[in-house]
Amino acid sequence: xxxxxxxxxxxxxxxxxxxxxxxxxxxxxxxxxxxxxxxxxxxxxxxxxxxxxxxxxxxxxxxxxxxxxxxxxxxxxxxxxxxxxxxxxxxxxxxxxxxxxxxxxxxxxxxxxxxxxxxxxxxxxxxxxxxxxxxxxxxxxxxxxxxxxxxxxxxxxxxxxxxxxxxxxxxxxxxxxxxxxxxxxxxxxxxxxxxxxxxxxxxxxxxxxxxxxxxxxxxxxxxxxxxxxxxxxxxxxxxxxxxxxxxxxxxxxxxxxxxxxxxxxxx
Amino acid sequence: xxxxxxxxxxxxxxxxxxxxxxxxxxxxxxxxxxxxxxxxxxxxxxxxxxxxxxxxxxxxxxxxxxxxxxxxxxxxxxxxxxxxxxxxxxxxxxxxxxxxxxxxxxxxxxxxxxxxxxxxxxxxxxxxxxxxxxxxxxxxxxxxxxxxxxxxxxxxxxxxxxxxxxxxxxxxxxxxxxxxxxxxxxxxxxxxxxxxxxxxxxxxxxxxxxxxxxxxxxxxxxxxxxxxxxxxxxxxxxxxxxxxxxxxxxxxxxxxxxxxxxxxxxx
Numbered sequence: 001x002x003x004x005x006x007x008x009x010x011x012x013x014x015x016x017x018x019x020x021x022x023x024x025x026x027x028x029x030x031x032x033x034x035x036x037x038x039x040x041x042x043x044x045x046x047x048x049x050x051x052x053x054x055x056x057x058x059x060x061x062x063x064x065x066x067x068x069x070x071x072x073x074x075x076x077x078x079x080x081x082x083x084x085x086x087x088x089x090x091x092x093x094x095x096x097x098x099x100x101x102x103x104x105x106x107x108x109x110x111x112x113x114x115x116x117x118x119x120x121x122x123x124x125x126x127x128x129x130x131x132x133x134x135x136x137x138x139x140x141x142x143x144x145x146x147x148x149x150x151x152x153x154x155x156x157x158x159x160x161x162x163x164x165x166x167x168x169x170x171x172x173x174x175x176x177x178x179x180x181x182x183x184x185x186x187x188x189x190x191x192x193x194x195x196x197x198x199x200x201x202x203x204x205x206x207x208x209x210x211x212x213x214x215x216x217x218x219x220x221x222x223x224x225x226x227x228x229x230x231x232x233x234x235x236x237x238x239x240x241x242x243x244x245x246x247x248x249x250x251x252x253x254x255x256x257x258x259x260x261x262x263x264x265x266x267x
Numbered sequence: 268x269x270x271x272x273x274x275x276x277x278x279x280x281x282x283x284x285x286x287x288x289x290x291x292x293x294x295x296x297x298x299x300x301x302x303x304x305x306x307x308x309x310x311x312x313x314x315x316x317x318x319x320x321x322x323x324x325x326x327x328x329x330x331x332x333x334x335x336x337x338x339x340x341x342x343x344x345x346x347x348x349x350x351x352x353x354x355x356x357x358x359x360x361x362x363x364x365x366x367x368x369x370x371x372x373x374x375x376x377x378x379x380x381x382x383x384x385x386x387x388x389x390x391x392x393x394x395x396x397x398x399x400x401x402x403x404x405x406x407x408x409x410x411x412x413x414x415x416x417x418x419x420x421x422x423x424x425x426x427x428x429x430x431x432x433x434x435x436x437x438x439x440x441x442x443x444x445x446x447x448x449x450x451x452x453x454x455x456x457x458x459x460x461x462x463x464x465x466x467x468x469x470x471x472x473x474x475x476x477x478x479x480x481x482x483x484x485x486x487x488x489x490x491x492x493x494x495x496x497x498x499x500x501x502x503x504x505x506x507x508x509x510x511x512x513x514x515x516x517x518x519x520x521x522x523x524x525x526x527x528x529x530x531x532x533x534x
Contacts, residue, residue, distance in 0.1 A: 047402075050402075050406050052402055076408040079405075079408045080408050084403070084406045086402065087399070088398055091400075093398070
């Protein structure tokens with residue numbers, strides 16, 4: 001059974017269609033990478049899946065709960081089985097890294113403080129930050145922040161880990177480390193992953209399946225090989241890094257010519 | 268012509284929408300308040316409320332005391348300048364005592380708290396919106412209203428009336444110091460006269476006002492924070508707007524309350 005299924009999702013902002021009839025299934029235990037350029041609607045799709053926004057039409061089932069229609073209590077119950085690491089990390093700046101990871105455990109479980117300390121240490125050790133628990137988020141580098149966010153997302157041992165642009169803004173080596181971390185988590189914890197990214201190397205390293213989003217539509221969903229073999233022009237452009245609509249040289253020339261003529265007419 | 272109506276209509280609608288969201292937020296906060304109470308509620312919220320009380324109340328004490336003393340002097344001196352001509356200098360005591368407990372004490376406290384804490388609430392919550400921390404709270408199955416707003420509101424409901432009492436004391440004390448230097452009236456005798464001129468009703472009116480002011484400051488400050496869209500410049504703007512709007516609404520509410528109490532007093 002698929003852990004997430006999106007059905008005919010339509011999202012509009014002020015009459016502008018951002019997502020147009022998206023259908024997507026994510027199976028238990030796989031890592032699905034949502035690939036797409038800026039403005040393709042991938043962040044919007046993610047916010048919809050997390051129930052942060054409500055769509056115009058369509059439905060999203062996460063573990064059988066319809067995130068678009070359920071009550072707040074059901075929404076919160078479903079969210080407890082999700083671990084989310086946001087693009088900027090979104091660590092709480094007023095808390096230390098340890099407290100950030102412990103927050104969920106402290107508030108949503110009845111565990112003893114000593115057990116919570118141990119669990120927090122384990123989660124931080126998994127992402128390689130065991131020695132940095134007492135620092136505040138502002139004292140960490142970009143890559144460490146992302147890893148701390150992953151540790152916080154893992155706090156309640158979620159079935160589904162959602163990562164928004166894990167490698168954005170990181171150098172290739174740190175981004176690579178993060179990819180290995182995701183693969184390690186998948187191997188060690190049998191976790192299901194939904195990763196949103198626009199970085200091709202990262203996507204092809206970690207994905208079991210890739211969903212290619214372009215201008216609010218899903219163009220192609222399939223394994224790495226299927227995506228690479230795709231004949232769809234937009235997918236090919238994205239993979240070959242070809243610009244969709246390159247600067248039109250004759251138009252620029254015509255504009256400059258007109259400009260020069262106008263200047264001549266004035267003087 | 269049409270555009271004048273259009274602008275008027277748009278402005279009216281936006282103000283109505285603002286008051287509406289303020290009301291919705293107030294009800295949501297009141298529903299979430301039990302979680303912030305000690306013993307029956309969530310102890311983490313209560314602890315957050317205590318920190319907020321320190322922030323809103325204790326650290327504002329020197330500033331409020333100084334403001335109150337200055338206003339007490341001003342009120343006594345301006346009153347004395349006029350009353351002396353009629354040989355009614357002793358009415359300065361009534362003027363300061365009643366003026367402070369009914370009016371100036373709550374108002375000066377509210378303006379000080381709005382400048383210190385109202386802007387801080389807006390900046391804090393606004394920053395949390397920009398850095399996706401509010402979204403992170405939501406997906407970690409926390410209610411932002413319960414997590415952030417309820418402790419602040421509870422803290423303000425307790426600390427603003429306390430500050431008001433202190434501001435009353437210091438304002439009236441300043442009047443006493445003035446009377447001592449101008450007419451050699453001893454301080455114990457001054458306080459004796461003060462107690463005969465103030466009724467319990469005056470104090471209760473002041474307390475009711477200060478509760479209303481605390482509500483306005485917290486709700487407006489937090490609403491401005493939650494309405495932040497965009498980047499860090501929007502956070503700065505929201506802090507300014509929070510102070511301007513809450514001070515404005517505090518004075519309007521003061522006028523309404525005074526009118527109500529005045530008409531009740533006449534009956």
